[in-house]
Amino acid sequence: MNFVIHSPLASIEAVRPVFMVVMGTFLMVIAWRLCKSADGWAARLIVAGALLLGIGYAVLVPLYETGAIARFSPKAQTISNSAMFWQAMKQVVMNSGWLLFGLGLAIHAKVFSPTTPALELSKSPQNELVS
Amino acid sequence: MNSFLNTIITNGILLDAFGMIGLCLLGIAAVKLARRYQSWGGTMMAVGAIFLLVARLFMMLSPHFMNDDILSMIGPVGISLTIALPVLLLSFGLAGIVWGLWGHERWVQEGSR
Numbered sequence: 001m002n003f004v005i006h007s008p009l010a011s012i013e014a015v016r017p018v019f020m021v022v023m024g025t026f027l028m029v030i031a032w033r034l035c036k037s038a039d040g041w042a043a044r045l046i047v048a049g050a051l052l053l054g055i056g057y058a059v060l061v062p063l064y065e066t067g068a069i070a071r072f073s074p075k076a077q078t079i080s081n082s083a084m085f086w087q088a089m090k091q092v093v094m095n096s097g098w099l100l101f102g103l104g105l106a107i108h109a110k111v112f113s114p115t116t117p118a119l120e121l122s123k124s125p126q127n128e129l130v131s
Numbered sequence: 132m133n134s135f136l137n138t139i140i141t142n143g144i145l146l147d148a149f150g151m152i153g154l155c156l157l158g159i160a161a162v163k164l165a166r167r168y169q170s171w172g173g174t175m176m177a178v179g180a181i182f183l184l185v186a187r188l189f190m191m192l193s194p195h196f197m198n199d200d201i202l203s204m205i206g207p208v209g210i211s212l213t214i215a216l217p218v219l220l221l222s223f224g225l226a227g228i229v230w231g232l233w234g235h236e237r238w239v240q241e242g243s244r
Binding site: 020097 | 150
């Protein structure tokens with residue numbers, strides 16, 4: 001634990017990890033509450049995305065912020081395996097989390113389905129003239 | 132194992148693009164929710180998604196155009212803004228999304244009662 005930086009209590013550096021933990025946990029709880037009565041792909045995607053984001057924001061980002069994980073920098077001469085592993089994990093968890101969460105919420109908000117039902121469109125004035 | 136990690140990190144732009152697509156979808160969904168149901172949760176979520184998108188775009192693009200000339204042009208205030216603003220946008224964006232989702236969840240619960 002040579003990387004831990006002791007920041008003064010209640011400074012922005014000390015508050016940010018706590019804020020991230022609270023937000024990540026809240027996101028997971030709210031997503032679960034939103035979807036506990038629903039099933040289908042929208043609910044599954046929202047919960048899966050929120051879980052990934054919750055892990056990212058409640059565990060990974062605070063560890064980075066407090067300095068418990070060495071930051072990955074591509075310009076460094078020697079890159080330790082652990083820094084590379086955590087960087088890869090952060091990339092995968094955060095980005096796939098946002099993708100799943102966004103996709104789930106888009107399906108929930110019916111972004112992909114047409115606004116007017118197809119049945120209404122089939123009635124055209126020409127049909128009425130024929131009949 | 133090491134080569135697998137290498138591929139993930141060298142293809143970081145692809146993963147970043149996935150994250151950006153997710154945030155764009157989140158923003159579109161939030162705007163649609165806000166317009167259709169007049170729920171304030173949707174508006175908050177849309178604002179949060181836009182904040183996060185702007186911060187991520189800046190963090191992705193800044194290494195490519197930030198150099199000493201630009202840094203000396205914007206001065207010390209500008210430099211501190213470039214450090215502070217992305218962090219603030221990321222924090223408030225996340226807070227906006229969580230707050231908006233909470234508002235939407237309450238709206239859904241009230242509607243189902």
